[in-house]
Amino acid sequence: MKSPQDFFTIYKQSAWDKDTESMIALYHTDVVIFDMWTQGYQTGLAEWSTVIKDWLGSLGDEKVNVIFDMIEIHEGNDVGFGSALITYQAISINNVIVRSMRNRITLGFIKQENEWKVVHQHTSSPINADLQAILDF
Known part of the structure; x- marks a missing residue:
């Protein structure tokens, strides 16, 4: 990524194309992930890569449309922070939305050798009573 803003475009396209390698390339080797599903916490790119491969590999004929709203980026020389609302839409082979959900995402970026990587990612959702x-x- 040339800038933290690129994350949102690349992530969306990678999900749609089920391109695991492109999505994995967004993340730093020492990434820490606070996720909403199953384990809830992953450390390191090897562990997170397995989650990405399992997710995109499980889609079968479905596609995933990712929509980011309310993107905020704060960028320094070699550290950045981002947040957004993220909607996942499962799209059937007939182009029908079969399910969707919305989360919040917070990202920490670092810049090394003129390339930005996600070093921390946290997804969450509000809860009811x-x-x-x-x-x-």
């Missing part, structure tokens, strides 16, 4: 995630807000 019954402590259930609200995935459509």
Whole structure:
């Protein structure tokens, strides 16, 4: 990535194309992930790569349309911070949205050798009074 802003474009296209290598390339070797699913916490690119491959590999004929809203980026010389709302839409082979959900995403970036990488990612969702995630807000 030439800038932290590139994350949003590359991530969206990688998800749509089911391009695991392109998506994995967004992340630093020492990435820390706070995710909403299954384990909830991954460290290191090897562990996170497995999650990405499992997710994109599980889609079968479906595609994933990713929509980012309310993108905010704060960038220094070699450290950056970003946040957004992220919507995932599962698209059937007939171009129909079969399910969707919305999360919040926070990203920490570092710049090394003129390339930006995600070193920290946190996804979350608000919860209701019954402590259930609200995935459509």
